[in-house]
Amino acid sequence: MTDPRSLLFVPSNRPDRFEKASRSGADAVILDLEDSVGVSQKVASRDNLQQAADLAAAAGQSVYVRVNPVDTEWHTGDLAAAARIGARGVIVPKCEDADVVAGIDRDLAAGLELVLILETAAGVLNAVALARPSDRVRRISFGAYDFALDMGVVPEQAHALMTSSRIHVAMAAVAAGVQPIDTAFADVRDPGAMRRQTEEAHGMGFTGKFAIHPDQVPIVNEVLSPSPAEIDTAQRIVAAFDEAERDGIAAITVDDKLVDYPIAQRAQATLERAAQFGLVAS
Incomplete structure (x- = not known):
């Protein structure tokens, strides 16, 4: 299967956004059960996954589900929901420990990929080990905003730290033979800055990037494709x-x-x- 350039997050509790996501041109759609879904809607939002997956599949997009972290009450049910809709894989946030990832692998239905987001200091420092605990780990990514929260910094004021951490994750991915995916860019009103960050990511070795709005997708696809x-x-x-x-x-x-x-x-x-x-x- 092709490594996706653009991976677009879609809140699973917002069915009104599913069709637009399927028309975005994104290589992959990530149906989010984690950060964009409030606690009161965590379980009910799983019922929307099949509708979104069907639209994405009809558009030729890969489908991933971002599940809640392993230490939450929703994690196991999220894994099962991803298997029911025939997702390509699950995206696991806040990964820090290779043994924990190996445990998720054992709990995961056959045929699904694992995509890990490294978004804490421990996760970034353990990037090499996290890329290798299972043959189903196919991609690892950097999560800038939770990482900055963990480090106690403002991302825009910690350029050296953010850059070195992104590079470390990209190198760990390449060394392990998995795809490196870059962090999302939060300001959807600034396409120029989005392009600059994507060009930086390309220069660091990333071949995929998260997007949080359909307008970001064409930028990612253009920059991460050969001209x-x-x-x-x-x-x-x-x-x-x-x-x-x-x-x-x-x-x-x-x-x-x-x-x-x-x-x-x-x-x-x-x-x-x-x-x-x-x-x-x-």
Whole structure:
């Protein structure tokens, strides 16, 4: 399955937003049972999941369910609800301990992925271990706002801390062979800042990003997809390098720039990612 670029949160207690989410162009929809749902609606909101999942599936979107943390009374019921609707996976917030994640794996129905959000100091510091406790951990993500709360800082005033923590999570994901997903951006009225943060994430190695509003989705999809210029360059590099390699040559120039194995492999990866999203023929 394709790694999603954009993962759009939708409150499970807001059926009025389900259709708009399905028309957003997001690669994945996250049906949220956690932060956006009040305590009094936690259980009842599970009844809305199937409607939202059906709309998303009809739009070709992957469906995830963000469950409540493992130490809450709703966690086990949320896992069962995700299995009932045939979700692609569950998103588990506030992950800190690999043994706890292994326990969730044992409780989870067959076939579902685990996506972990690291949003405390302990979670970020344990990122490497958290990416590996189960083969079903396919993605790990950074949760900036709960992390800032745990650290006692304001995100906008702690750039160095937030940046280093994001990079640490991205590196842990890549080292474990799972997808790194970047944090959501809270100000839905500032598309310019959203774009800048997404470009930063791309430069840190993130290949997916959470969105909290449909208007953020096109930005994420554009920034985290190869551009037409990147695709053109990659195609020329791959073609030239393949021809040179047949002659036993492994270092050439394309556009006056050195191309050797790492550069050629990166170009091939660019074309493979472009093909995943229908930007070039597979």
